[in-house]
Amino acid sequence: MNQFVRIQYVFIVALFAVVVAVSGCRSSTKTYSPEDVVHYDESYDASDKKKIVRDLVDPLVQDTFPLARQTEKPILVVYGISNRTSEHISTDGITDDIRMELLKSGKYSFVNETQRANIEKELNYQYSGNVDPSTRLQKAKQLGAEYMLTGTLRSIEKKQPRQVRLQKKTLKYYSLNIELTNIETSLIEWADKVEIVRESSKPFIGW
């Protein structure tokens, strides 16, 4: 290779690096339907939440499920889903959606555990002397929950071992276990789980 060509190569590489450093990508937006399944990587996302909620709620609203057949709607309280994954996942979103779907089915009632402090605050205000006694609500009329809905979200992650390759693969397993406990007897009346296994690959080299 003559000197001229070598110098050309050096300058092309240097110039290329500068162009890469200063150039940016055009921004764009795209609207999806909430029903679309969209995954960018192996991590938990909104599509997973929809699948989890759907898979867990479906058996609970079927007429074959004993609680769904009761003439008096069972009263449930949601005590949340523990996050035991290695990601910051808001599990409140899952419980909120499960509660909403069960309420929409018309087969269950829920006491609002998250609003207890506000309910007490409002009742105390009604009895503070500022509210017309004929319009204030009676205390000690709340309904007791019969069943408690709890669960745990777990994950196992496995990365491909180090070796010479251009892509790095990650396998991720999520499982959400959910339980319905009879508060009076402490028996677990129902339990189910949803699993998601996903592999994704990322390039080692980029710009």
Next chain:
Amino acid sequence: MRFFSFRARCAFLVLWSLWIYGCGVGSLNTARRAFYDNRPEKALQTLTESKPVSGRDKLLLLMEKGTILHEMGEYDQSAGVLRKASELMEKQDVVNVGQQTAALVTSDWATEYKGEYCERLWVHTYAMMNYLLLSKYESALVEAKQTLKVFDRYGSPLSEDYFTRALVAHSYEILGELDDAYIEYKKLAADLPNNRDLNVKLFETARRLGFNDDAERYRDEISGYPPEKPDDYGELVLFAGMGKMSVKQASDIVIPPSIRISYPQYMDTPLPAADVTVLNTDVPLTGISIGTDLRSVAKQSLSARAREYITRQAARAAVKETISQTIDNEDAAALSILVRMVFFLLEEADTRGWETLPAFLKLMIIPLPPGKHHLKAVFLNEHGASVEETDLPVTISHPGARVYRSVRMTGK
């Protein structure tokens, strides 16, 4: 076809190299000085000004902001910033060809700062502390699991970070994941043999798990020390930071005529205090304490990266020498000297680092009865005399309650 003359292209290369080198870390240094002058608000303001550092130092910006906010007691904001740092580290796993090419003809300053292995760990350690201080225990456990990934990935250079490892076990323990807590305590005990404080934890955890044989063994090892925590007690969990993290400095090897190899080294910084204790009306409280000399872990972490560093240096020296010799052969003597000089000066070790970290971190778990306690965290010199004191009001609301506090002596 030649669009530019040979001299013009050389000048362009030199100017570009100087431009890359010129993007320094000025505002970071200003913020660090303000932080160690006990003006954290000023430090934060400096880092919050619009575009205070180049994109290549974004991770450093987030790390420094994270510790400054933590020391200001803004734990929620600190956790948010450190999560951004964590996301950035994830993105940085992809090798950037443009930056690597630039680094080949300039120096490592041309690349994005990715953090030493230990710094990548401490992003999660500080986030874990923040979440514990905010009583967000599930989030603390998420960070604990992230630290375990870093330990898995980088291994032995980080194994002496006993503080983080104990905090990981603690994060499992407070959420009732006792099996995992026990495993982490046992792994830690394997590296810290005959540590009576740790044996206390192992005894307590083994007993709660119903591992009676193990519990008996640990009870023998800790007989009489410290007294068992009464069941109606709560506990104070204190994170005590001391001193200033070692900073990196460049050391040089020169090979005539113009090859310079520059590599970073951590310079020792003295500890402003030898220990920290907690007093209740001048009486020292006993408990469990496990500490880490962050300076030592940082040195081991940098050493572990030495092979990678040497390879990069060798490649860069070869590229620079090839360019210089090519210019020599073009009969452009003056230009050749100029280019060699610039390359020589540019060859500066990458001494960037997370400098607002403390030199030493200590985890203290102190049993306390329910009630209000007017405690003091006292930093002691090597003779046991007080160097600095911090008031530590603590209220244990009920048996089993945990209160988290964080104190720091920067030692201006």
